[in-house]
Amino acid sequence: MPAASSWGLWGGSDTFGCLNLLTPERVRAGVACAVRGAVFNLNLEMELPGPPLFSRSAFEHIVHDFTVGHDDELSGWNTQSSSQWDGFRHVRHPVYGHYDGVADADHGIHHWARRGLVGRGVVADVARWRESVGRPIDPDSADAIEMEDLLATLEAQDVQLQVGDILLVRTGWIAWYRNLERHERVELAGRAHTPACGLQRGVKSARVLWDMHIAAIAADNPALEVMPFGFGNRDEAREWKDDPGRAAETMLHFSLLGLLGLPIGEFFDLDALAADCASDGRYSCLLTSAPLNLAAGVASPPNALAIK
DSSP, X not given: OOSSOOTTTTOTTOSOGGGGGOOHHXXXXXXXXXXXXXXXXXXXXXXXXXSOSTTOOOOEEEEEEETTEEEEEEESOOTTSSSEEEOTTTOOBTTTBSGGGOOGXXXXXXXXXXXXXXXXXXXXXXXXXXXXXXXXXXXXXXXXXXXXXXXXXXXXXXXXXXXXXXXXXXXXXXXXXXXXXXXXXXXXXTOSSOOXXXXXXXXXXXXXXXXXXXXXXXXXXXXXXXXXXXXXXXXXXXXXXXOTTHHHHHOHHIIIIIIIOOOEEESBOOHXXXXXXXXXXXXXXXXXXXXXXXXXXXXXXXXXXXXX
């Protein structure tokens, strides 16, 4: 198995990775967090970002008119154009391939959908903490969130992570994006290398996240990690084969998805939930997510709810 990976930890040909940590005990721990019955939708409007980033297609909503009602369909819909889970088919490690050595077509979001994602969600409101210490995050730049920032946020919130938690990282990107004018959104979508705040890349970040023993991680920014990605020229890319550790310095996705089997959520709408957590001082919740039951699907809207 490749070094610094979880391959084989849960048996061969595994398609769940760290989601294996969502045991019945962890489900019950999540349910115990649903005290008030307050429900928070974590899914962006499907039209946002609009236009979509990364040259992804914008869907067309077609409503069919019948005598007694309607059907509707989405034409040209990209499952990663808005809130999403990145499945293990989305990004493979440039040297070792897809997670756990499973063939490309044998991975798929349907595995997660048929199991369901339920557990204890924990909010890390890094945006609020960084602002409180005089270092507000700049969402429109390559403002890297170091692991020390993430750990300090959890400490300031008096949060103790537990094995199998689902970590929700608020960077403030969504709140920033909502305040953009239409022409600014168009300009942003047209950039070849969109800068955005996010978690710092590298082996250190992958190691810290792994040592948290979380089941999944999601954030409100475009890629979880800071952008633009660290891709260099083609000669540098070839060096991955001689030094696979360099892949983590290029793109954190390579380590999290391909090696560790840690699902990545992007464009999660965390603002209302984080504000409520700041108000009552409770940063944990019951989190449910029902991805699309799409055979061999690459990604899916999370259809996620947080209940406090």
